[in-house]
Amino acid sequence: MNAQGIDAASRPVLDRRFRMQWEAAQNAHVLLYPEGMVKLNGSAGEILKRCDGTATIAEITADLERTFAASDLSADVLQFVSMAVAKNWLALRP
């Protein structure tokens, strides 16, 4: 568990103040919030769209590794989720 109380068993979910959607005109996922928008890079979009409040970080990581035929993503995913929690993009389901 890191300093924010986040570990592989945490279940992140998009904070209710944000909405994520695919924008073809920007060729990117975006996070929308009151009068603002964050354009997400490819990996951020792939992680965030799996944060449904049900899947654990371990399950999200496993799914990403399967989908993209990658390995050892757990540190990257944990780091991104921690950043997203700090920015209030994600909340943690108990």
Added chain:
Amino acid sequence: MNAATSRPGPPLWLLLELTYRCPLQCAFCYNPTDFARIDTELDTGEWIRVLREARALGAVQLGFSGGEPLSRDDLEVLVGEAHALGFYTNLITSGVGLNEARIAALKAAGLDHIQLSFQDSSKQMNDFLSSTRTFDLKSKVAALIKKYEFPMVLNVVLHRLNIDHIDEILSMAERLGAEYVELANTQFYGWAWQNRAQLLPSRAQVELAEERTRRFRETVGQRMRIYFVVPDYFERRPKACMNGLGSIFLTIAPDGTALPCHAARMLPGLDLPNVRAASIEHIWFDSPGFNRFRGEAWMKEPCRSCPERVRDFGGCRCQAYLLTGDATNADPVCELSAHHGLVTDAVARAERPGAAESPLLFRNPGNSSRLFPTPGR
């Protein structure tokens, strides 16, 4: 790459000024002072066409504004259409006209967020500044916004007459449960320009307000985000207004006039298209009005050779026009402008006792008609 020859990106931010009708009469309103002579409004079908065409180009953030957008009884229909198209929908409102039936209908239609304006923290001052009795009503609306679980942005326009109440304003926002607070210092366009001497604060007022905001932010932490928009008259460099005209923002005025910024209607000689005569695609990419201030070819010195032109785009065209009479000049807020003295003189006048003694000119149709008499009436 030269921005003048490259194709601009999409109009990501669409602002629909549905109507100039408004139950408030705020003296700092940015609406055009001649609004009373603009008496046509697009109908529901025309607004829906605007929504569809703009969304197809990639517009995604959508503001419903005015005037008071709740003055339109088809607001719920327009929100529903916008939501179905995939816009993130923001309602920018005084709260007047927002009863429980309407807020429930707006929630059902898919409205994402409500920005509620207050004029001050006290009933007496709020009601004086808006020239209406609306404080109690706004407080009730704030409770409805929470009840229906909308994220709430509280917007308070700051100026000489209310900026000293900043602690009370922030406490009120916290009490009402706002997630975001915008403390927007008055920008001097439209009605605010008419009332500049009465509304421009002193430097000491601004610095004290910034300090109090900083302290409040420390105590409130993550619960409430506070944005303090610094009044540009007190800066040395201009704001990157609209991120450059024609780069991100598209405003449609009540009569269908398309604007690269909500104040641009005042710029003389700017050939502004109307959605009744042209598609959004043509307006955004090909119309002379939207290309006029793209790129750098229009710039004069000191902007033309300035390394900061890529960051601030020479500041605000409307401010350059209002202060110097020429929209292609540098924004006089910039201390490199030969006209910077016009700004520092105004600030110096605001330091004098009795600077703001003349009465406010409130935004209403009567005052608008008096400023711009119709010939033959």
